[in-house]
Amino acid sequence: MIQQINRYFTDIYFNLHPTQEEVISHQSVRILQMVEKKRYVMIRDIAEQLSISHNTASEHVKKLVRNGWLYKERSREDQRKVYLHLTDIGLAILRKNTELDENKLQDALSKLSINEREKVVEAFRLLSEVSK
Template sequence: MIQNINKYFSDIYFNLHPTQEEVISHQSLRILQTVQKKQYVMIRDIAEQLSISHNTASEHVKKLVGNGWLYKERSEEDQRKVYLHLTDIGSEILKKNTELDENKLQAALSRLSANEREKIVEAFRLLSEVSK
């Protein structure tokens, strides 16, 4: 069953993924995803999430800030805390590299019945919920 799910997911991703325009590492994508999915992310959270040193995480973040994909914001309550946020460009880069192409997805879904489309959405919703 797991092999089938992985094969189907791989096929879906291969066929419906947008064309990549930017060169971005897997680790950089994981950092952008972490910032997007979690609230109040700091460099130490990135280091923990990726199982890397604080210094390595800091270097990765510095690069992403330099690219204009992330920005830092110091906490008003505690000036020692610096939170990371996605820029609009960072959000767009993340979308292009982690989501399916909406036009390709719409074309594929249009070949299914309304009932089949509902089943697909429900299956992805359930899998998303239990994966958290």
């Protein structure tokens, strides 16, 4: 079953992924995802999550800040803490690199019955919930 799900997932991702316009590394995508999915993210959190050194995480973040995809904000409660946030451009880049192309997805879903579309949505909802 696991192999089937992975095969189907990779087929879906390959066929419905948007065309890439920016060059972005896998680690940069993961960092943007972390910042989007978690409320308070600091460089040390990125280093821990990606199993990389603090210096390496810092260099990745500097690049993302230079690109205008992230910005830093000092905590008001504790000035030693610096949190990372997505910019609007960063969010758009993240979506282009992690979501399916809406037009391709709509075209694929239009080939299914209403009942089949509801099953697809329900399956993804369930898998999303248990993965958290």
